[in-house]
Amino acid sequence: MEKLAKIQKELRAPKNQYNSFGKYNYRSCEDILEAVKPLLDGAILTLSDEIIEVGGRVYVKATATFRDGDYEKSVTASAREPAERKGMDASQITGTASSYARKYAANGLFLIDDTKDADTMDNTKQQTTQAKQLSAKAKPQTPPAPKQAEPQKEHWCKEHDTKFFKKGRMKAYAHPLGDTGEWCHEHIVVEVKPADVNTPPANGKVEEVLQYVADQMKFANTGTAKLWLVNSMNIEKERINSDPEGVLKEVADLQGWNL
Numbered sequence: 001m002e003k004l005a006k007i008q009k010e011l012r013a014p015k016n017q018y019n020s021f022g023k024y025n026y027r028s029c030e031d032i033l034e035a036v037k038p039l040l041d042g043a044i045l046t047l048s049d050e051i052i053e054v055g056g057r058v059y060v061k062a063t064a065t066f067r068d069g070d071y072e073k074s075v076t077a078s079a080r081e082p083a084e085r086k087g088m089d090a091s092q093i094t095g096t097a098s099s100y101a102r103k104y105a106a107n108g109l110f111l112i113d114d115t116k117d118a119d120t121m122d123n124t125k126q127q128t129t130q131a132k133q134l135s136a137k138a139k140p141q142t143p144p145a146p147k148q149a150e151p152q153k154e155h156w157c158k159e160h161d162t163k164f165f166k167k168g169r170m171k172a173y174a175h176p177l178g179d180t181g182e183w184c185h186e187h188i189v190v191e192v193k194p195a196d197v198n199t200p201p202a203n204g205k206v207e208e209v210l211q212y213v214a215d216q217m218k219f220a221n222t223g224t225a226k227l228w229l230v231n232s233m234n235i236e237k238e239r240i241n242s243d244p245e246g247v248l249k250e251v252a253d254l255q256g257w258n259l
Contacts, residue, residue: 003068007039008111021178022160027112029103036110043068047102051094052078054231057169060094061231062101064109075254077104078232079181100181104232108254157184172220185218209244216257 013035015025029047036045044067052061058081065074079101081093106112155164155173164173164186173186210222210229219225229235233251240247252259 001068001071001073003041003043004066004071004073004109007036007043010039011036011110011112013110013112019178019180022180022184026180027103029099029106032103032106032110032112036106047105049098049101052231054227057081059231060097060101062098062105064102064105066109073109075105075108076232076234077101077108078228079104096179096181111254111256113256155186157186160184174220185220206241206244209240209248212248213251216255 013027013032015027016031017026017028018024019026033045046065046067048063048065050061050063052059059078060081061076061078063074063076065072079097081097153163155166156162157164157175160175160177162175164175164184166173174183176183207222210225213219213229214222214225217225217228219228226237226240229240229247229251230237233254235247235251249259251257
């Protein structure tokens with residue numbers, strides 16, 4: 001247990017991959033394995049997959065297991081196989097889901113925060129704009145004609161400058177983030193007080209806990225959050241109903257959330 005805790009503290013897995021569609025850096029499962037191997041010091045790390053069916057959809061359930069002598073710790077994560085994906089055959093679809101699930105199982109095991117860092121964003125456009133502004137200041141300018149406000153585009157993702165879509169069995173509007181297997185979901189903006197944003201539930205009610213998990217994982221609804229807790233985090237439904245506060249604390253520790 002001490003060796004795992006040491007690895008969790010010392011592990012630095014750089015984001016060596018770049019997504020040109022979303023314009024951000026990210027780390028792959030291979031990046032995590034390359035970073036953790038020098039730290040194992042005799043301990044054993046294994047990754048395995050299991051194909052499961054949930055609600056008529058096929059998922060790849062990955063398990064990351066750390067063994068050091070008599071001590072053993074396992075974390076699981078699941079990724080859904082799409083019914084089809086343009087330009088991929090069946091084996092590639094399964095392989096993509098497997099890599100995605102293994103990555104998040106390893107994230108949970110070694111407490112890796114996989115959020116996008118500010119220094120991984122593409123600042124090229126900003127730098128180009130600043131250079132143009134400095135150049136423009138050196139020349140005399142005529143006052144620009146007033147611009148009319150552009151109408152708000154329906155189901156449009158401002159962050160990635162692309163359109164959300166909804167088809168088939170999709171329950172909400174979303175769009176894929178390139179070939180990473182990750183999705184950006186459309187969220188309905190609701191006016192709330194600053195203190196209410198992502199605040200952990202104080203009374204531990206089941207729906208509040210599920211909504212908090214859904215917000216953290218960017219799920220479309222609490223039903224998806226509950227399915228993720230049962231299938232990816234191996235938490236029994238009865239425990240979610242009877243001890244939601246305890247479930248939230250356990251999941252927050254594994255995912256590295258600050259409650």
